Amino acid sequence: MSSTHAPRPTSNDNSNDGNDGKDKTPGRSGATSPHPSPEALDLPRATGAGGTGTAEAQGSKGRQGRPRRRHDPTARSQTVAAWVLAVPFMAVFLVFTAGPVLASLGMSFTDIRSTDARHPLAVSFVGLENYTRLLGDELFRKVALNTLLYLLLGVPLTLVVAMAVAVGLNRVTRFKGFFRVGFYLPVVTSIVAVSVVWKFLLRENGGLVNSALEAVGLPGQAWLDDTHLALPSLVVMAVWRNFGTMTVIFLAALQTVPTEITEAAESDGAGAWARFRHVTLPMLRPTILFGAVITGIGYLQFFEEAFVMTSGGPLDSTRSISYYTYDQFGFGNYGLAAAASYLLFLAIVLLTLLQFRLLRSKD
Amino acid sequence: MATLTAPTSHEEQGNKKKGRRPGGRDDARLRTPAWLYAVMVAGLFLVVVPFLWMIVSSVKPNSELRQVPPTLLPHALTLSNYEALFTDLDFPRFFLNSALVSLGTMAGNMVFCSMLGYALAKLEFRGRNVLFALVVGTLMVPGVVTFVPLFVLTTNLGLTNTLPAMILPFMAGPFGVFLMRQYILSIPDELIQAARVDGAGELRIFFSVVLPLCGPALATLGVLTFLSSWNNFLWPLVVATSEDKYTLPVALALYAVGQNSTDYGLLIAGAVVVVLPVLAVFLVLQRHIMQGVASTGIK
Incomplete structure (x- = not known):
């Protein structure tokens, strides 16, 4: 075995390989890797240089730089x-x-x-009978609309809160780790458990939220029992639970923005908001898009908060597609439940494709 | 998945930035305004208020919990809510179920994902890219898509209402493969090649050369799969049909929507039992979750 071992890679190749996993932008690696370039598929790599990060990174270089080695003794x-x-x-x-x-x-x-x-x-x-039945079902149309509302309210709110906290964390120099852990806490908790707590907080009589409002002279609300307020209330709770993930991602991305650029803008007289709006935000565009998609995928599957806090009510105003699917499963309508879940899956796929389209359109 | 990939690359970027930054940056540091700290502290307070309120409320007697307006601090300290978890409900059983399911899921992911992750990262074989695409392609499939056929499957396997049924579908997750593969890619090929030259077999290389180097990635994977299993809800809700198989979130949710939905004391104490161990684990191991994130700020 030792007499015929494969040649060592050049040091150049190797350092590239070693870094492949880390060099990418935070979130995008997840989104891009599932699609290795076709040429990489038939590219047997030498054992020695086999580290082979992502196929894309290495495809053309590998083809020209290294001849195919078919007779690798360790191949088998x-x-x-x-x-x-x-x-x-x-x-x-x-x-x-x-x-x-x-x-x-x-x-x-x-x-x-x-x-x-x-x-x-x-x-x-x-x-297609299950699908036509779904589209003709008034309740399904309602839960589809609710799911869309979760998406349209939840994603921007989550991203804005996450970005605001990330920008703050990026400026803070002391106790940074403490703040970061603190803002991340809700993410690791069980949605069911925090939903129980929030249901208690949002109670109409004696809930902490209404008591705080009444203490400053504002009227309390029936947050979870009002058909117009229940869904937004659940969204606020979900934003609280979810924003920490995106804060960590945004913070990582913010730290890749070269200080030279923002400093140059500053010396050109750009104010803090202008610098953020016209320098930082455009540089974070891929990260924000990625964040919008993974956050959106989460809101499309909205279920546990509504299950615990409102049971889908009042008057189905918080029932989501996932909830509907669970209900139909409970009624024994397995085919219908599967069809509903696939429509949700389709929405998730479309959202992801939209992200790729948007990413490409400006790159 | 995002929480994971971010910190790894973040460490690098943070370090890079440190190196690149000349002294001028220190001036900017001094300029961090006091009002920003005030805003951050206020924001952090808003974020942790639900937790504080949960803990404070859990030691109030039920009569005080119904009081309007609520008392800020408990007038009468009591542990009766926690006692009720044992007497009215079988919380030790739910806790044990949750722990067993989470540990099983965690162990499965650590074993299976590191094995496949290594094969995908470092070994040459036909079909490697197809395998990788197949596994990672399911990353975005929502759980709600698979639970109905899974229920039919477990029914026919005789696994419905068992703990293995809660573990099996999650012990081979695409996310873990992705994570382990990315990490193992960064292990130098020379190490593996040298072991080959020394005559070590391929499997031995994995177990004695590569695996010992995977500590940080395995720790991250372990923490994250444990957490997601501990918090998992839909599938355990579907497949646990009798109370002795409930996990903590299932028991808590069903109690919260049942006829006892206003038994606040017991519910809040239950939430504490579900949330506090996780928060404790997170605070102890957060470096594995936010690895690198910590290295940039204070220190």
Whole structure:
């Protein structure tokens, strides 16, 4: 084995490889990696230089710089080892994740009900009937609208709060770590548990929020029992729970903005707001778009807050698509539930594609 | 996923910035205005008020909890709300279920994801890119898409209303593979190559050369998968059909929407039991979560 080991990589190649994982902008790595460039797919890499970061980073360079080495002596043992290492994950993954994703799509075209659970293959194909039923269902249209409201209210609010805190944290020099941990606390907590607490805070009589309002002479509100106030109240609670994630991401991105540029703008007479609006924000555009998408994916799946705090009411004003899906599952309408979940999935895919489109349009 | 990728790159950027920055920056530091601290403290107070109120309320007797306007500090300290978690409900059981499910999910992810992550990062084999695309492609699939077929599956496997049913679907997560692969990519190939030259087998290289270097990534993955499992709700809600299999969030949520929804004392004490261990774990291990983030500010 030792007589024929593969040649060492050049130091140049190697330093590139080593950094691949870290060099990317915070969030974008997640969004771009699922799509390796096609040319990378048939690019066997030398064992020695095999670090091979992302396919994109390395594609063309690898092709010209290194000749294909087909007769790598360790290739076979590497392949065996790779599959030994991959099989446990893939077995669980295929059965419990990939399989159900496809099964859900399949079920959405059938009339499967809870009574068919033991014989899931003995059901009838009904084509698009579940989907047409959904679109004709007044309740589904209402929950779809509610979900859209969660998205349209929640995403901008979350991003604005997260950005404001990140900008503040970026300026603060003392106790920075303390502040950062503090603002991040809600993110690690159970949504169910904090929903219980917020339900208690937002009580009409004796709730902390109304008591504070009344103490300064403002009228208290029936936050969770008013059809117009309940959904925005849940959004505020969700913003409180979620913004910390985006603060951490924005803070990381803010620190990549070269101080030279903002200082140059300052010496040109740009005020703080102008510097932020015309220098910093445009530089953060990819991060903000990424943040909008992952935050949006979260709001599209809104469920637990409404389950605990309002049970979807009053008058279904806080019921979301996820909640509807859960309800239909509870009623035994598995096919209909699967169809509703796939419409939600479709919305998530569209939102993600929109992000890629927007990112490309200005790059 | 974002919380994770951010800190890693952040460390680098922070360091870079430090190096790049000449003394002039210190002037800017001195200029951090006092009002900014005031605003930050006020903002932080607003963020932690729900937690403070939760803890204060949990030691008030039920009669005081119904008082309008509410008392700021408890007039009569009591632990009766916590006692009720044991007498009216079986909270130790829920706590144990939550702990077992979270530890199982965590262990599964640490083992499976590091194995596949290494294969995807450092080994040459046909189909590698297809595997990676397949796994990462499911990152954005919402849980609500898979729970109905999963329920049918667990019904047929006889796993409904068992703890393994709550662990299995989450013990091989795409996010962990992504994280481990990214981390292992940064391990120098020379190490692996040298082990090969020394005659070590491929699996041995993974277990004795690569895995010992993965400590920080495994810690991050462990903390994050534990947290997300501890807080997971929809699937345990669906698959736990009898009370002795409830996890903490399921028990708390069902109690909160049931006929006892105004039993505030017990509910708030329950929320404390769900939230406090997580906050404690987070405060102790936050460096693993916000690794690098901490290295830029104070120190």
